[in-house]
Amino acid sequence: MSPVRKKRFYMVLLLLTGVSIATFLIIQAFSQNMMFFFSTTEVKQGKAPADxxxxxxxxxxxxxxxxxxxxxxxxxxxxDSQTPVKVEYSGILPDLFREGQGIIAKGRLNDQGVFVAKEVLAKHDENYMPPEVADSINKAQLASSEPVQP
Known part of the structure; x- marks a missing residue:
């Protein structure tokens, strides 16, 4: 192999290694920062991650x-109109937080099964409900309703 080809080979190899490392780091960052949504029924069923x-x-x-x-x-x-989950939060709640309103809390479960929230997000006007909350409530209501007999 000539010196020019050898140099080109090492440059291509170095470039591929750099791209591979960058891709790996990006995928790791996405997987660590990805946060999934769970309804209260799914949490009680043990579908939510504990770690x-x-x-x-x-x-x-x-x-x-x-x-x-x-x-x-x-x-x-x-x-979610079917299963309640206890939540604990230490901090200032949003101004729009009140009973009967839809919220989303970010956090994790403790050993006693209580959700320890790090952040609480409330809806921003009277007509808005987060889509995830609305979907989980609708699913819970459909699951709990009995089939109508003709």
Whole structure:
């Protein structure tokens, strides 16, 4: 092999190695930052990951919001009209957060099965509900309804 061909071969090999490493790093970054959505029923069925963060959506159960005095810690329940899940959040809740409204919380389950939220997102107007929450509520209502007999 001539020196020019040898040099070209090593440059192509170096370029392919660089592209392979860059592709690997990009795929790793996407997989670590990907956050899946789960309904409360799916969480209770054990479909949610125990070792990583995910999004949980539903309606805040009426009369379930409990605030700890002297701290920013709040306990409440989310439901998809079928199964409630206890949620714990420490921080300032959005202004639009209230009982009976749709929210999405980001966090993970603890050992007791309580969802520990790192962030709580509330809907931004009276008519809007996050699509994931609306879909999970509709699915839960369809699953719980009995078939109509003729």
């Amino acid at each position: 990583r963060d995910f999004r949980l959506g539903g309606l805040v159960v009426n009369h379930s919001v409990q605030r700890e005095s002297g701290s920013l810690k709040v306990h409440f329940e989310l439901t």
